[in-house]
Structures are given as structure tokens and as C-alpha cells.
Amino acid sequence: MSIIFKIADAVKVFLVSGRGLKSLLEKGASVASTRILHNCRHYIPALGTIIDAGANQGQFAVAASHFYPGALIHSFEPLPEVFPILQRNTCRLSSISTYNMALGNSTGTLEFYSNAYSHASSALHVSALQKDILPKTITSHRIEIPVQRLDDLRNELSFISPVLLKLDVQGFEKEVLKGAVDSLQQIDYLLFETSFVQMYEGEPLFDEMHHFVKKLGFEFIAPVGLLQSEGLQFLQMDLLYKRKKNENCS
Template identity: 50%
Template sequence: MFKRLQQLLSTLTIIVHPNGGIKYISRNSASLASFGITHALSKIAPTIQTVIDVGANIGQFATAIRQFYPDSQIFSFEPVPKCFQLLQKNTKDLPCISVFNLALGLENGNISFFENAHSHASSALKVSDYQKTNTPKTKTYKEIEVDCQRLDDFKFEKPLQTPILLKLDVQGFEKSVLEGATLFLNQVDFLLLETSFIAMYDNEPLFDEMHAYLKEKGFKLVAPIGALPDTNLAIPQLDMLYKRINSN
């Protein structure tokens, strides 16, 4: 009951928000979480010209980004065919967006991927016992093959305008994406990624490892800007915003 009341209040807040409204909340890809994260992001980084949206699902983040950064160019990557079809449908009327049925990672070619019945849990890594216990709907998945490419090898049609935001929501596969983007990271001004304190996926790097890796790559932690408590009210994951140290 309390959770439903929270969702109702959040929905009403978005409806009256100058960047929200009925038109946004009625979209199939509308997301309370994505709207909240993007709202927080806009307060810290008021100007973003390019968004690399990795793990786009059905377009929730891209749809929210368009509300706060109407002139940005968005590149959305989603490997699961069913989700990609919905991504195409949900973003077809958004200006300046390109979508790709592709995973990003450490290698080029086909990789094994676990398509979850709960699409938000689909990943190149298997769901952990902890997540299956706390979110039983994640127990069901099937293994598929998807195309994968290193971000360093991806060919954009034209030079990217800065500031650039790289957003990763790839369910424990974030470090592999970053390791395939060591050159591209030099262009990135802001990095938004979901990181875990409790393993939600087998062999997932946790926050301490990810934070050390990003510091080594020249990024500083700005703030956590999103959280999703589990059924026990613990917070196993946070959406963390990083900024490149020499970025203006």
C-alpha cells in the first residue's frame, strides 16, 4: 500500500513538473525512476549535447532525457530483439535519436546473453541467487546470442558534440563495456552507471572495484542520483554519476 502511494505521489509530481506533464507520463516508455534520475542529472550537468545510452531497454532513459535535454543527440544501444523492437516503436517520434540492436562490451562478434522474463534483469551475466530470492520473477531466463561491439570500434556517422554523457545500465556488465571503451572514455565528460554493493549477477564487479577503476581512468564521483530498494528495504544498487576530472 505504501509503495503504491509513493508511486501515485511521484506520478502526480511528474504530471505538474515543467519537464513532465500528461504527455510524458502517458508514453509507453515513461519511467518514474528514469525521470527522477534525469531530473537530478540536469541539476548537476545542465548542458549535455550527446547521450550514449547503453542498455536502453524499451527507451525509458532516452524518453526522459529528451524532456530535460531537448537538443541533445541520443545513441541508444539494446541487444535483446524484443526490447529493441519496443525501443524503436517508443522512440520513433523523438528527434535526434539513433537506435542500435547491439550489445557493447570487451569484444567484437557474438556473445552469449541471458534474456530474462523480467526484461530489466537481462544481462550478459547470470542472475545471482540473491536477486532470484529477492525478485523471484528474475528466475526465468533463456540464453540467446547477440551481436556485440567495442565502443572504441563503433563508427559514429559524424563527430560527437560535447559535453558527452555515457550512461550504462547493463546489469553487472559495466566494467566489460568500459574496458572496450578505453579510448572513447577520453571524450566522455559525464558517466552515469548502475553499480552494486551486493552482487545481483554472478561475477559482477562491485562498487569498490568499479570506483577504483574509474578513478584510475580519470573520473571523480559526483553523487549517487538514483536508488531502488529491494523487498527488504536494503539498497543493493545505486545509480552513480561520475565526472571526468579535467572536464569543464
């Protein structure tokens, strides 16, 4: 994609979403997050709480504060070198709280692969396919990071309904959900990134994740984001689900 096309696309996304061109210059501004949340708002008119797992530099949280100004946002980012950037990008927004840890299916420490392209950092190894498609993800090094189950934190967090759990944890989404079994009873919407090809070694692909969240009691609403290769191969999608209503009569 040429630079001119990228700029034109960014301008269009911010204008159509209602954020305005001035927002493009804000710290943490993101075209992808703005597009995803603009699409989400078609299906979710209001939110009280957003759990932002895999916050990176705060791109999603900053955009979410625009689309859902009444929501309390809890942003989790484990990378020690990225967390200070998240704090700087969100410190002006009182609705955002930040946590220097990962969410997962255990409490303690987690072996993690810090990638030179921070968006690709994960508890899983980057696959050979991803390195080939996205050469900027080739370099990574192993570290240990703090991890907690969402279930162990839910008494410390404000779960004001409606609640959205957003997962952008690079193939580790299923493990986060396994550590949130009790918390999911208070979560109204799930938004997560899933792959159609093996971007990380051992990650569950779309079909497995779709059936898994259905068993957890959620139903599919719509795709709200998309990642394609330069050759237009579908690599990943951001999918939105909502908790099924209890149709049993008392």
C-alpha cells in the same frame, strides 16, 4: 509499495521534474529515468551527445530528450524481442538513433541471458540473491547477441561535447568501459548503475567500480538514483562521475 503510493510518487516526480502529467501517458515514460535525469540536470546543465547503453524500451532516452532537447542520443539494446519496442517508443523523436546490439569489450557475438523480466537481462547469470529478492527475475534463457566495442563505433557516432556515457547493463559495466578506452577521452560524464550486493554472478561491486573509473580519469559527483529491497536494503545506486580537468600548465 501500495498502488496508491506508487501513483502518488509518479505524479510527484513528473510534476517536480517539469515534465508534466501528460508525459506520464507517453510511450516509454518512466518514473525512475525521470528522477535520475532530473537529478543529473542539477550537475549537468547541457549535453551534446548521450550514449545510452542498455536502452531497454527507451525509458532513459525518452526522458533524456526532455531534459536535454539539444542532445543527440545513441541507444543500444541487444534483445531481439525488446528492440522493436524501443524503436516504436522513440520513432517520434528525431534526436534518438537506435542500435540492435550490445556494447562490450569485444566485437562479434556474446552469450547473453534473456530474462522474463527484460530489465534483468544480462551477459551475466542472475544471482540466487536477486532471484530471492526479486522473484520475477527467476526465469531466463541463453541466446547469442551481436556486440561491439564503443571504440570500434566512435567514428560512426556523433560525439558532440559535452558527452554523457550512460550504462545500465546489469553488471557488465566494467566490460563496456574496457572496450571504450579511446572513446573515453571524448566523454565528459559517466552515469552507471552499480551494486552493493551480488545481483549477478561475478559482477564487480561498488568499491571495485568506483576505483576503476577513478583510474580512468573520472571523479565522483553524486548518487542520482537508488534501488532498495522491500526490507529497505540498499541494493544498487545510479552514480554520476565527470572527467577530471587537466591541471597541467603548458
